[in-house]
Amino acid sequence: MKKVFSKVYLGLIFLFLYAPLIVMVLISFNSGDSTTQIEGFSLKWYREIFRDHGTLQAFRNTLVLSVLAAVLATVIGTLAAVGIHKMRSKRLRSAVMTVTNIPMMNPDIVTGISLMLLFVFAARMLNLETTLSFYTLLIAHITFCLPYVILNVLPKLRQMDKNLPEAAQDLGCTPLQSFFKVELPFIMPSVWTAMIMAFTLSFDDFVISNFTSGSSYETLTIHIYSMIKKSVKPNIYSLSTIVFFAVLVLLIVYNFTDSADDRRERAIERANLRRERRLRKERGELVEE
Amino acid sequence: MEKHKIIELKGICKSYGGEKVLSDISLDIYDNEFVTMLGPSGCGKTTTLRIIAGFEHPDKGSVYFDGKDITALPPYQRHVNTVFQKYALFPHLNVYENIAFGLRVAKRPEEEIREQVKEMLRLVNLSSFEKRHVTTLSGGQQQRVAIARALINKPRVLLLDEPLGALDLKLRKDMQQELKNIRKQTGITFIYVTHDQEEALSLSDRVIVMNAGEIQQVGAPIDIYNEPVNAYVADFIGESNILDGVMLEDYKVRLAGHTFDCVDKGFEANEPVDVVIRPEDVDVVAPEKGMLTGLVTQVTFMGVHYEIIVEIDHFKWMIQTTDYVAPDSRIGIYIEPDAFHVMKKSEYSDLFGDYSSYSFEHELLSENVDEEALEE
Ligand SMILES: Nc1ncnc2c1ncn2[C@@H]1O[C@H](COP(=O)(O)OP(=O)(O)O)[C@@H](O)[C@H]1O
Ligand SMILES: [Mg+2]
Numbered sequence: 103m104k105k106v107f108s109k110v111y112l113g114l115i116f117l118f119l120y121a122p123l124i125v126m127v128l129i130s131f132n133s134g135d136s137t138t139q140i141e142g143f144s145l146k147w148y149r150e151i152f153r154d155h156g157t158l159q160a161f162r163n164t165l166v167l168s169v170l171a172a173v174l175a176t177v178i179g180t181l182a183a184v185g186i187h188k189m190r191s192k193r194l195r196s197a198v199m200t201v202t203n204i205p206m207m208n209p210d211i212v213t214g215i216s217l218m219l220l221f222v223f224a225a226r227m228l229n230l231e232t233t234l235s236f237y238t239l240l241i242a243h244i245t246f247c248l249p250y251v252i253l254n255v256l257p258k259l260r261q262m263d264k265n266l267p268e269a270a271q272d273l274g275c276t277p278l279q280s281f282f283k284v285e286l287p288f289i290m291p292s293v294w295t296a297m298i299m300a301f302t303l304s305f306d307d308f309v310i311s312n313f314t315s316g317s318s319y320e321t322l323t324i325h326i327y328s329m330i331k332k333s334v335k336p337n338i339y340s341l342s343t344i345v346f347f348a349v350l351v352l353l354i355v356y357n358f359t360d361s362a363d364d365r366r367e368r369a370i371e372r373a374n375l376r377r378e379r380r381l382r383k384e385r386g387e388l389v390e391e
Numbered sequence: 392m393e394k395h396k397i398i399e400l401k402g403i404c405k406s407y408g409g410e411k412v413l414s415d416i417s418l419d420i421y422d423n424e425f426v427t428m429l430g431p432s433g434c435g436k437t438t439t440l441r442i443i444a445g446f447e448h449p450d451k452g453s454v455y456f457d458g459k460d461i462t463a464l465p466p467y468q469r470h471v472n473t474v475f476q477k478y479a480l481f482p483h484l485n486v487y488e489n490i491a492f493g494l495r496v497a498k499r500p501e502e503e504i505r506e507q508v509k510e511m512l513r514l515v516n517l518s519s520f521e522k523r524h525v526t527t528l529s530g531g532q533q534q535r536v537a538i539a540r541a542l543i544n545k546p547r548v549l550l551l552d553e554p555l556g557a558l559d560l561k562l563r564k565d566m567q568q569e570l571k572n573i574r575k576q577t578g579i580t581f582i583y584v585t586h587d588q589e590e591a592l593s594l595s596d597r598v599i600v601m602n603a604g605e606i607q608q609v610g611a612p613i614d615i616y617n618e619p620v621n622a623y624v625a626d627f628i629g630e631s632n633i634l635d636g637v638m639l640e641d642y643k644v645r646l647a648g649h650t651f652d653c654v655d656k657g658f659e660a661n662e663p664v665d666v667v668i669r670p671e672d673v674d675v676v677a678p679e680k681g682m683l684t685g686l687v688t689q690v691t692f693m694g695v696h697y698e699i700i701v702e703i704d705h706f707k708w709m710i711q712t713t714d715y716v717a718p719d720s721r722i723g724i725y726i727e728p729d730a731f732h733v734m735k736k737s738e739y740s741d742l743f744g745d746y747s748s749y750s751f752e753h754e755l756l757s758e759n760v761d762e763e764a765l766e767e
Binding site: 192265266270276283288290 | 444446465466467472473474476477479480481483492493497540541544654673
């Protein structure tokens with residue numbers, strides 16, 4: 103009895119998770135105009151998408167944005183992780199980690215609105231004419247990718263034998279040479295993983311982009327949203343299907359590059375953070391957030 | 392011929408978070424010698440080595456190299472190289488590139504690098520391994536790569552931090568011989584750290600016995616064994632019977648209710664002292680011929696000799712003898728005058744009841760306890 107129940111439960115979960123996706127994929131191949139009745143198989147909506155200049159422009163925009171955001175977030179995030187790793191004071195380190203993690207815990211809409219308000223404020227201060235642009239969008243994307251990069255790279259640094267950079271210096275490297283010749287090669291696998299992660303996050307973000315992009319720079323997700331506002335046709339479904347499979351491929355690549363070891367390390371890392379926060383709360387140093 | 396002083400430590404002090412780890416270490420190390428720092432774990436051996444290498448800065452005191460003060464010099468400007476305890480090989484490079492690392496940093500021509508690496512590989516017997524990835528090597532092989540990597544820069548001094556600690560006994564013995572050979576071939580000064588007294592005695596020209604951040608004794612292995620300066624050194628090096636005694640006058644020491652002739656002098660009349668007698672210096676004789684008599688409580692066959700425990704006047708003596716003695720029998724013992732090592736009382740006196748031998752197992756046990764406590 104219990105077994106049957108748990109099977110039904112599992113079935114329901116899968117249904118709710120995947121039914122919308124299946125419907126989306128099916129309708130994207132519909133030969134008719136309807137989004138409720140399937141009339142036959144065709145690729146016409148895909149063809150239409152690839153002929154639509156607006157869509158193609160949005161796709162190019164997204165690629166440019168995501169590549170730039172991923173690369174910059176990875177460079178900045180890796181340097182930040184190295185800095186955090188070198189911190190001697192435990193308290194300072196955990197404080198920095200908590201601050202880093204907040205944007206990750208925040209709902210996207212809060213991050214989006216607060217970034218937008220910041221940009222508006224900054225533009226006023228500097229007397230700029232346009233407030234929101236490609237650059238604010240890029241800054242926003244780097245911001246929300248950063249914690250993921252740091253959390254990806256930091257455990258790898260922890261895995262590194264602390265004698266490794268010392269051995270390099272012992273053999274004649276300056277600290278900077280030691281970083282490029284020994285430390286960076288060691289953490290490189292997790293740097294690549296972090297970059298793929300950042301690219302994926304940036305690629306499929308809608309909420310934060312919507313608040314920080316202004317009207318001049320349209321990303322794919324924003325484009326899809328604006329299409330819905332006009333008329334709901336299967337071309338939206340086929341575009342969404344393409345985005346969905348792109349993200350799926352990225353996630354699979356991510357999982358291949360991300361070793362089980364690193365995942366475990368990250369889990370430990372998060373558990374430590376939680377425990378530390380709990381302890382501090384118990385000692386009354388931290389008021390409930 | 393005056394020996395050339397290559398490294399000199401003067402009054403080195405170091406604390407971590409208020410905890411004193413090294414207090415006033417002063418030390419001279421000469422060209423072309425094999426020096427071993429010996430002491431239990433946690434006594435500050437690694438810290439001393441790291442100060443010489445430049446990874447740590449002393450709170451007080453100076454390090455001299457060839458007569459020049461190098462205390463403020465970073466590691467990459469010092470002519471010393473280190474073999475780390477856990478090897479610290481570069482995991483993204485193969486054997487060849489690991490060994491070549493120092494020369495590549497120094498931007499030497501490719502030809503010279505190839506020649507030198509080949510020579511190093513020969514020196515450590517790894518010639519066929521140059522393409523291998525370091526993570527696929529055994530512990531002993533990794534150790535050799537670490538040694539070759541450190542030697543290729545032709546340092547004046549090589550620092551080795553318990554390099555054989557992770558190897559099993561057989562391999563350790565082989566590597567000890569190889570290290571000796573390598574040192575002879577290269578003529579480089581070795582500063583070697585270990586907590587294994589046997590290793591220290593068999594490898595080195597000089598031994599530095601440390602405890603709790605202080606140097607206890609410096610000397611040739613044989614002098615340290617035969618003339619320990621205090622009860623701590625006597626206990627740590629080899630096995631020993633350490634007894635309370637009184638120096639009646641020159642050449643006369645009284646212990647265990649009996650007065651013995653000895654070869655020591657220069658103490659005050661009736662000065663209380665520690666007396667060390669090595670187990671192999673005690674002869675077993677018939678009870679009526681013995682200077683002291685006692686009851687045999689335990690007999691262990693050790694291969695070459697028997698180790699017997701004899702209770703004399705409530706003190707258990709350890710004696711090594713090649714003749715069999717029955718348990719529970721009464722025996723006499725005879726000790727030559729030069730077998731008594733009389734030492735002034737020190738802070739370590741009275742720590743060692745009965746015979747004592749430094750037990751590495753004990754140390755391991757207490758370390759484990761510490762680690763468990765830390766994990767909590
Ligand atoms: N970086 C450090 N921070 C705090 N304490 C340290 C540090 N390095 C060593 N210690 C402490 O200094 C003492 C001596 O350590 P060490 O030199 O490694 O001893 P040994 O090599 O003889 O085992 C130990 O009690 C150790 O805990
Ligand atoms: Mg050590």
